[in-house]
């Protein structure tokens with residue numbers, strides 16, 4: 001029996017990622033959407049042929065949905081999850097799960113008291129590339145992994161956009177993500193999660209550095225160093241200001257794992273994914289870094305069986321969000337002012 005799914009927040013990622021993926025998952029039916037903007041709710045309902053669309057949460061939760069996926073902006077996640085707990089429904093929530101640890105702990109506790117499964121929707125885990133890396137690490141194909149370099153430098157769709165009246169304005173989505181904490185708190189959570197997903201070893205210590213290309217409160221270019229319990233080290237480099245004002249936009253997306261027996265390297269933009277070890281070079285098929293369909297297949301299975309080895313738990317989501325937030329806060333607090 002397919003589960004009736006409700007989705008909260010019909011923005012960009014819902015439209016290009018979540019909605020199509022739910023509709024392609026045989027065991028799920030996208031039954032209802034909630035979107036505070038009624039025009040947007042109607043537009044998305046018609047575009048995707050969703051049976052029900054609501055702009056009031058009471059109506060959404062009364063519609064007969066059996067599980068909820070949350071794709072609203074991070075500051076709304078707490079309220080959305082607490083509503084799921086109140087209505088005793090399982091929830092899958094976009095990253096960053098919470099804006100700080102105390103809100104995250106409150107969300108986890110509410111879902112636990114409601115006796116409902118609660119997962120963090122890290123879609124990078126389900127890319128065939130990420131799953132292959134996990135398999136290679138587990139079988140020791142490059143020996144013991146000692147170092148990870150995870151790089152994502154991009155422009156977050158550029159600094160400016162054109163408004164309805166044709167004038168150039170600051171790009172609103174980028175402004176919102178920078179106000180919510182910037183690149184480490186937003187996209188960097190995927191990389192922090194992958195380090196843990198691949199190594200299976202908790203972080204024992206972190207240090208962070210930042211650069212301000214633009215003048216937001218949060219740095220728009222950041223480096224995070226993580227020491228893991230098993231002695232491995234991860235560095236995450238992430239930027240939202242890489243070619244953000246340039247005519248030609250570029251990005252850099254790299255995973256590199258360095259082990260005692262070789263390396264694994266994935267470069268999304270060069271479409272290259274290979275391993276070098278004692279038996280030579282091994283090339284693997286490339287795929288994008290995100291996989292929403294894989295995420296929803298696994299969630300559908302978990303909703304039926306009650307368990308999953310691959311989905312991130314909400315506790316993991318809170319831990320990752322907290323790490324990214326604390327690292328960003330430390331960098332902001334230690335910002336060195338230029339000498340005049």
Ligand SMILES: NC(=O)c1ccc[n+]([C@@H]2O[C@H](COP(=O)([O-])OP(=O)(O)OC[C@H]3O[C@@H](n4cnc5c(N)ncnc54)[C@H](O)[C@@H]3O)[C@@H](O)[C@H]2O)c1
Nearest residue numbers: 008009010011012013014071072073074076094095096123
């Ligand atoms: N996994 C990924 O690859 C990925 C990519 C982009 C964004 N995201 C995450 O997805 C979330 C949404 O990002 P986006 O870029 O789609 O944002 P967006 O601003 O484009 O869309 C958010 C939508 O949520 C609606 N909304 C506002 N308040 C709400 C509330 N209280 N409850 C429900 N919906 C509400 C807004 O009206 C809007 O339609 C963020 O947490 C973001 O970090 C994840």
